[in-house]
Amino acid sequence: MITSILSTIVPAPDALPLPAPAPVLFFLQQLTFLLHLLAMNALLGGLIITLVARIRSKGPDDHWAQLADSIAKTSPSLVAATVNMGVAPLLFLQTLMGQFFFTSSILMGWGWFSVVVVMIFAYYGTYLQSFKGASLGKSQKPILAVTVLLFLWVGFMFTNNNTLMLQVGQWAGMYFADARGLHLNLGDPQLWPRYLHMVLGAVAVGGLMLAWWGRVRHLRGDERGAFMVKVGVDNFTWLTLVNILVGLWFFMALPSDVRKLFMGGDPGASAMFGIGLVLGIGMFVLGFLARLRGPNVRLVMPTAMTVVQMIVMITMRDVVRNGFLGDLYKPAEFAVKTQMFNVVAFFVLLVGAVFTVIWMVRKLYLSWDNN
């Protein structure tokens, strides 16, 4: 797939050495990406469920309206978490794969830049929902719908960029035809199933989180809890089922040499693919069984499976990347000059930060309880 002509176009890795061994940076990239996904799923999944709830609501006090009101209040903080947790993996990605990522960003320049502007509006949209709520009157639903669309746009741009960075063979044709940064990766067969896989996954996982929230409320005697569990588990179960099929579509949309890696070409990748399928089916079955228990649902197992599944998916995503790029990407050959003091400082500060944040949030949570 990769010819020698292409290798003349691919930018050389940065002249400065990596400040830590590539596996350390890679681990941090994957870890923080998982955290970003969890926050993003809560946000996007929650917002989509809110929109559906608003549409299905018949009056200001029915179950659907109460559900939408509850979730809407959490959205602004979830945007903050999603953005913050998104910064780190993007940083490590640019460190390890900047030569691919910067190039695809430039090819889709306006699309990539639009993420910034769109995010600002979408973010304010969540604050409007949270602060103004029902006082928005008739415009509440349209504003929510636009907010959801804006976030979907942001996600679509990310999928475009993350796939275009792998389409090295398309770069020259795109750039020399038009350098104004108006391209997207629409010609790539993996684009739509990959994007859909992400969005449906977000709603499914968002549903699971909603079920947790409902479960806690139910245990405390809050009558809104049972409905939250029902909606959450339903979303989790059925969208997981649909997502298994979309995942297979995504799989079939991959180029055959990449696909073969998961079909015996690479034993590790093949094992992961198998595990992923089994976990997907397991999540569906557990979700289905959970539905039968009503508000007294057991969520530990499906949640554990989901987190493991997300790790498997993130790892498979990387196999796909390496499959596309082949010899063009060899992190093992990067020069490394480890900044040991900084590595230690990073981890020490990270631990300190986590404790500080836990302390603050706990104080707020406890006082909330007391009030």
Added chain:
Amino acid sequence: MNYPVWELSMGAGMLIAVVSILHVFVSHFAVGGGLWLVLTEARANRQNDEEARGFVKKHSRFFMLVTLVFGAISGVGIWATIGLISPHGTSALIHGFVWGWAIEWIFFFVEIAAALVYYYGWEKLDRRTHEIVGWVYFISAWMSLFIINGIVTFMLTSGGWLENHEFWTGFFNPTFWPSVFIRSFAGFGIAGMFTLMTAANLPLGDFRTRITRWNGGWATVGIAGVMASAVWYGRSVGVWTENEALLGAIPVLPKVVALFKIGLVATISLCVIPLLLPKVWNKGLVPMLLTVGLLTMGAGEWAREAGRKPFVIQGYMYSTGMLVADEEALAADGMIAHTKWMSPESLTDEARRGQDLYAAWCQPCHTTNGYNGLAPFLAHWNEETIASLVPHLQHMRALMPPWYGTEEENAALVTHLMSMKPAEPGVMPADRQAARIKSFAISCGLCHTPNAYRSLTDFFTDMNAEEIDEFLDDAGDMADEMPGYFGTEEQRELLIEYLDAFDEVATRPGGSES
């Protein structure tokens, strides 16, 4: 040249300017405003002043909506924008300072969490805890500033890093400390300005007078601190203290520095009004103060950016992405050998070759008609002029990065530049003196000023018109870096008149502005 170049008709620099100036204003507010919140709250708590507590609480909502949303997202926006416009520079800054960025991310994480807990905790947390959370917010926000400041100042004054490539040498570079002070004080000043806006909405009365005076104090002290630190900063920038840059090597720099100084004076003049005459302060003055503050901040950032020319990282990387370390290889091999993004057509088509070279090496800074537009110059130049300038680009006083084109590459670039020429030839100003100045600006003025940078005063003072005319015939033989003169008859006549009157021009106020 590793990366493709995003073709932006408005100019890459303009897009960065818009995003970054807005962000910088708000992000400094995010830092200084944090200290304002916690100190004003503590004062209100001490004095049991419920009115003041209410005001701080109300302001904190505005603060959160502005800084968490616009501030945070536009900050990520700058990162996205510089990655699009200067991928080489962004990549180098990321590689050299990954751990700096990563640690900054940690503080960003704490800052965001603290801001949310602070806002949602007004009625929930006890007063002491609430104040502690406020301090956690301010300290983490200021640490963000501290870290980013190290990387941003490194770009202008890379200092000893050039020798050892060590993280901390680059971080604590010669302008690090003065810049930390400028930015911290700017934050306090901007916090005062924004709270003056909130205060102007209060009903008239004793409380409004008190809080307006307090906020005016913040704004005044902040801007006064910026002024003092800026003097220190100016002395810390090597190339500026040698004064070559200010004398005209970078034509825009003296103007921007002047704008910054005037802006500071205007800002502080407005800030003392609420401090000394709090009752006079009103809503009508708020937009003026914020606009002047924003423009001043913009001028300051612009000066730092302009003063870095022709580098993106001083002494290490030019704004085209060329590494200083690669210069010898470029000089030996020519440009195409080091340009990844040459189209297949460029192998056979000279015009396309020129277009690809232009895109790779000129477009990072120039546009046709927008920011740093070339058309206004090209309109006055003929092919001979362009051909004589192209091999000498790095000697221009705008401090351009070097260009090592082979004869074939130069010819291709000239072909492309000719294709960018406006259809209508350039028209000289109707006023004779203005036309003379223009004629100088499009020829000698590209590399010289009359009486400052590469001064021509001594050279031309004793020459008469005939001697100047003769000189122009052989100008290109004078030195290797000197292009020949190929202006039109009209331009030549005007230029001779200008140079002939040089002793007068040179001593005239503003003569250095060519």
